[in-house]
Amino acid sequence: MRNKLIYFIFLTIAFTSMIQSCQNETSINFKRYYVNGKRLYENNCQNCHGSDGKGLGTLYPPLTDSSYLNLNRNKLACIIRNGQTGTVRVNNIAYDGIMPGNQTLADIDIAQVIVYITNSFGNKQGFYDSEFAKNDLVKCK
Amino acid sequence: MKKVVLVALASLIFQSCINTSEKKLPILGEREPVEKTVAGKLLIDTIYQTVPAFSYFNQDSIPVTNKDFDNKIYVTDFFFTSCNTICPIMHRNMLNVYTKFKGNPKVKFLSHTIDIKYDLPSKLKSYASKLGIEGNQWEFVHGSRDSIFGIAAKSYLVSAFEDSTDPQGLVHQGWFILVDTKKQLRGAYDGTKEDQVNQLMKDMELLLKEEFGNEK
Numbered sequence: 001m002r003n004k005l006i007y008f009i010f011l012t013i014a015f016t017s018m019i020q021s022c023q024n025e026t027s028i029n030f031k032r033y034y035v036n037g038k039r040l041y042e043n044n045c046q047n048c049h050g051s052d053g054k055g056l057g058t059l060y061p062p063l064t065d066s067s068y069l070n071l072n073r074n075k076l077a078c079i080i081r082n083g084q085t086g087t088v089r090v091n092n093i094a095y096d097g098i099m100p101g102n103q104t105l106a107d108i109d110i111a112q113v114i115v116y117i118t119n120s121f122g123n124k125q126g127f128y129d130s131e132f133a134k135n136d137l138v139k140c141k
Numbered sequence: 142m143k144k145v146v147l148v149a150l151a152s153l154i155f156q157s158c159i160n161t162s163e164k165k166l167p168i169l170g171e172r173e174p175v176e177k178t179v180a181g182k183l184l185i186d187t188i189y190q191t192v193p194a195f196s197y198f199n200q201d202s203i204p205v206t207n208k209d210f211d212n213k214i215y216v217t218d219f220f221f222t223s224c225n226t227i228c229p230i231m232h233r234n235m236l237n238v239y240t241k242f243k244g245n246p247k248v249k250f251l252s253h254t255i256d257i258k259y260d261l262p263s264k265l266k267s268y269a270s271k272l273g274i275e276g277n278q279w280e281f282v283h284g285s286r287d288s289i290f291g292i293a294a295k296s297y298l299v300s301a302f303e304d305s306t307d308p309q310g311l312v313h314q315g316w317f318i319l320v321d322t323k324k325q326l327r328g329a330y331d332g333t334k335e336d337q338v339n340q341l342m343k344d345m346e347l348l349l350k351e352e353f354g355n356e357k
Contacts (some may be wrong), residue, residue, distance in 0.1 A: 059268070
């Protein structure tokens with residue numbers, strides 16, 4: 001009985017460490033980006049967009065519209081750095097507010113926030129690294 | 142032994158029952174004792190600080206005065222529509238409180254803008270609609286600089302001022318102040334903290350019971 005238990009524990013440990021070492025670099029990076037992105041989101045975005053990403057009335061749009069985020073994936077970095085004004089349609093509702101820019105966030109911070117918002121609140125869009133952010137940021141209007 | 146524990150437990154439960162039914166919210170602010178003579182006897186009475194008369198314009202450009210709050214309890218705060226730091230959090234929380242007491246004729250909400258220059262009633266109207274507020278249970282008001290900053294500091298004990306070193310030029314605290322039907326201050330809650338806002342909702346129920354009993 002005891003031997004069996006030890007054998008079982010040994011197997012589990014061996015198995016999990018095998019899985020862990022199989023994890024490729026991207027998914028480790030993904031996790032790092034996601035965790036840092038969450039913290040950046042809490043400090044810079046959550047007051048307006050909410051801890052659940054649902055926004056607030058039609059004052060602040062939600063971040064739950066996967067198709068909006070997907071269609072505008074290459075513009076998110078610019079929206080975050082420079083802010084946005086004018087009318088924007090999210091979940092088929094018009095929002096006409098002012099989002100302030102975040103000039104102090106570095107490229108990698110912006111990439112981390114993007115990984116967080118595009119993989120939370122019901123979104124699942126995978127990884128986006130700081131090289132992507134750099135490329136997208138060059139094209140800001 | 143077991144019996145002793147049981148008795149102790151039972152009395153504890155009993156006491157906690159009594160405590161909740163008798164619990165009253167404190168009265169905040171300044172107070173002064175006054176002497177008065179009732180039926181030939183000298184008595185000491187305490188006079189508590191109250192909110193003085195006020196007159197503002199609300200989101201519909203209609204005058205709103207202290208009379209509109211007579212015989213009601215209300216929650217009040219200070220904000221401005223373009224504030225992008227604590228105001229969204231405060232009003233997300235206030236919206237929860239409003240939703241809970243929506244339609245209750247004994248409860249009102251009063252948000253003062255401290256951006257005297259830009260937050261004219263039309264601005265307040267658009268803000269209120271975007272927040273999803275119709276009607277006048279929740280008043281968003283505009284007043285003169287002196288009347289707003291004065292009442293904030295003196296009557297509601299909330300610090301709010303213009304500050305050229307602040308990126309937005311305006312600084313204010315995020316308190317929600319609970320006021321009773323006698324215009325006395327009965328509670329102060331950090332409007333950016335969910336647990337304190339939950340406490341506010343509980344305290345409002347308690348105050349409603351104190352003020353109106355079980356009348357509906």
